[in-house]
Amino acid sequence: MGELGKLRLGVNIDHVATVRNARGGDTPDPLRAARIAQEAGADGITAHLREDRRHISDADIEGLMEILTVPLNFEMAATDEMQAIALRHKPHAVCIVPEKREERTTEGGLEVAREENRLAHFIAPLREAGCRVSIFIAADMRQVEAAHRIGAQVVELHSGAYCDAYHEGRYDVADMELAKMREMAAFGHSLGLEMHVGHGLTYDTVSPVAAFPEVVELNIGHFLIGEAIFLGLAPAMAEMRRLMDAART
Numbered sequence: 001m002g003e004l005g006k007l008r009l010g011v012n013i014d015h016v017a018t019v020r021n022a023r024g025g026d027t028p029d030p031l032r033a034a035r036i037a038q039e040a041g042a043d044g045i046t047a048h049l050r051e052d053r054r055h056i057s058d059a060d061i062e063g064l065m066e067i068l069t070v071p072l073n074f075e076m077a078a079t080d081e082m083q084a085i086a087l088r089h090k091p092h093a094v095c096i097v098p099e100k101r102e103e104r105t106t107e108g109g110l111e112v113a114r115e116e117n118r119l120a121h122f123i124a125p126l127r128e129a130g131c132r133v134s135i136f137i138a139a140d141m142r143q144v145e146a147a148h149r150i151g152a153q154v155v156e157l158h159s160g161a162y163c164d165a166y167h168e169g170r171y172d173v174a175d176m177e178l179a180k181m182r183e184m185a186a187f188g189h190s191l192g193l194e195m196h197v198g199h200g201l202t203y204d205t206v207s208p209v210a211a212f213p214e215v216v217e218l219n220i221g222h223f224l225i226g227e228a229i230f231l232g233l234a235p236a237m238a239e240m241r242r243l244m245d246a247a248r249t
């Protein structure tokens with residue numbers, strides 16, 4: 001590796017469950033995807049147990065806790081139900097994300113600044129249980145500061161606005177979003193937060209983000225699972241890994 005440390009790749013397997021649930025049976029099995037990703041060098045597996053259970057199920061989380069040898073990053077909304085599930089399983093990491101039932105995916109970052117008190121109380125037992133608590137936010141200084149104040153150890157910056165702008169050909173907006181993330185990665189790091197980035201990343205958008213020196217982990221799902229249909233999961237991950245490593249040298 002070059003001067004920068006190796007980036008961790010967290011593989012989000014939610015959309016294997018999306019395809020499974022489209023037919024209501026057992027296949028394709030997200031646990032099988034997790035095993036393959038793990039064998040292919042994933043540094044972690046990410047799964048989002050949504051309140052409406054549209055993809056990952058409670059049984060999937062139980063299964064992941066049993067089979068994984070790499071850390072599970074459990075994404076969840078800040079609700080009592082999810083807190084109880086996290087406290088029962090004690091995954092390596094818990095990433096708090098905003099959730100609206102009507103959205104197709106996690107469309108924005110969490111409003112930490114407005115809910116500081118509630119969120120500080122919400123994450124305290126998770127930290128006490130030994131989970132690393134991550135907060136998924138937009139690249140906004142107010143939110144980074146608030147995440148730090150409530151006691152989060154990790155911040156994951158939402159890369160969706162950058163990726164959407166890039167893929168829609170609005171390159172000036174993409175550059176602006178990238179600059180905001182770069183600045184907030186450095187700012188969060190200066191506060192002592194561990195910095196991650198995720199959402200919407202593809203082969204075309206990953207390199208500039210992977211080059212941020214303060215970022216140590218990327219979480220990537222939808223695009224990798226889509227590529228896996230054509231290439232298989234391990235080769236799809238290998239290409240992402242190659243691009244990530246190249247950006248660090």
Ligand code: PXP
Pocket residue numbers: 012014048075095097105106136156197198199200201219220221222223
């Ligand atoms: N990180 C977080 C916090 C997310 O909520 C998601 C989407 O569930 C991802 C990363 C992965 O995003 P994508 O599936 O678009 O790669």
